[in-house]
Amino acid sequence: MSNQVPEDGTLLPLMEEFYTIQGEGYHTGKAAYFIRLGGCDVGCHWCDVKESWDANLHPLTHADTIVENAKLHPAKTVVITGGEPLIYNLDYLTRQLKAAGIQTFIETSGAYPLSGFWDWICLSPKKFKGPRPDVLNAAGELKVIVFNKSDFQWAEEHAKFVGKNCKLYLQPEWSKAAEMTPLIIEYVKENPQWEISLQTHKYLNIP
Numbered sequence: 001m002s003n004q005v006p007e008d009g010t011l012l013p014l015m016e017e018f019y020t021i022q023g024e025g026y027h028t029g030k031a032a033y034f035i036r037l038g039g040c041d042v043g044c045h046w047c048d049v050k051e052s053w054d055a056n057l058h059p060l061t062h063a064d065t066i067v068e069n070a071k072l073h074p075a076k077t078v079v080i081t082g083g084e085p086l087i088y089n090l091d092y093l094t095r096q097l098k099a100a101g102i103q104t105f106i107e108t109s110g111a112y113p114l115s116g117f118w119d120w121i122c123l124s125p126k127k128f129k130g131p132r133p134d135v136l137n138a139a140g141e142l143k144v145i146v147f148n149k150s151d152f153q154w155a156e157e158h159a160k161f162v163g164k165n166c167k168l169y170l171q172p173e174w175s176k177a178a179e180m181t182p183l184i185i186e187y188v189k190e191n192p193q194w195e196i197s198l199q200t201h202k203y204l205n206i207p
């Protein structure tokens with residue numbers, strides 16, 4: 001993790017920004033500008049963006065610059081992801097985005113305290129560093145990655161702690177998708193409070 005990130009959230013380690021279509025979860029299919037912040041110590045062995053983990057590799061960028069870039073795109077929605085974005089204080093960035101009329105969505109493991117002002121929180125909790133109660137309470141969707149059969153039970157344990165209107169998703173881990181997707185299909189048919197989420201951008205070959 002980077003030592004020199006100021007706590008006021010005005011400077012953030014920016015790995016990449018890209019305009020694409022949300023591939024996963026509740027907002028699948030919607031155009032959005034993705035802001036990927038560097039830095040994560042959760043350590044998922046199957047993480048599909050390990051290049052994000054070392055915050056020091058990603059330039060500290062002023063939040064105002066990120067907002068100006070976001071404003072250039074037709075969709076007035078951003079997805080802030082990482083890395084683990086909640087390592088940082090996201091109050092300043094999200095306040096400025098909202099002031100610019102942009103909706104704020106986040107992808108988080110919930111392993112750090114909630115900061116920022118959000119129109120949608122996607123919580124994808126991890127065994128390696130569990131989710132915090134403030135994020136469980138505020139989540140609009142719980143998106144559990146299924147790497148093996150034991151993850152169904154693990155998903156149910158976490159579903160007990162989200163709000164009653166929280167959407168519930170099971171998403172196959174990408175390298176195990178051929179094996180896990182049929183199990184998820186059967187599980188959702190038996191337990192229809194859950195829905196399947198696929199990483200549709202990977203099938204579409206878009207970022």
Ligand SMILES: C[S@@+](CC[C@H](N)C(=O)[O-])C[C@H]1O[C@@H](n2cnc3c(N)ncnc32)[C@H](O)[C@@H]1O
Pocket residue numbers: 040046047048049081082083084085107108109110123124143145171172173174175199
């Ligand atoms: C790269 S993470 C970044 C945000 C945050 N650190 C988190 O894990 O939620 C973005 C999303 O991708 C999911 N993800 C990461 N690697 C994956 C993989 N190999 N297969 C399926 N989903 C994956 C995460 O669970 C999360 O929902």
Ligand SMILES: Nc1nc2[nH]cc(C(=O)O)c2c(=O)[nH]1
Pocket residue numbers: 020021022023024081082107201206207
């Ligand atoms: N298209 C697209 N949708 C996504 N939804 C969550 C992503 C992420 O890496 O956080 C992601 C991503 O990397 N690309």
Ligand code: SF4
Pocket residue numbers: 040041042043044047048049050052082083084109126
């Ligand atoms: S919490 Fe997110 S970014 Fe961090 S290792 Fe896990 S999937 Fe990757």
Ligand SMILES: [Mg+2]
Pocket residue numbers: 048049
């Ligand atoms: Mg991704």
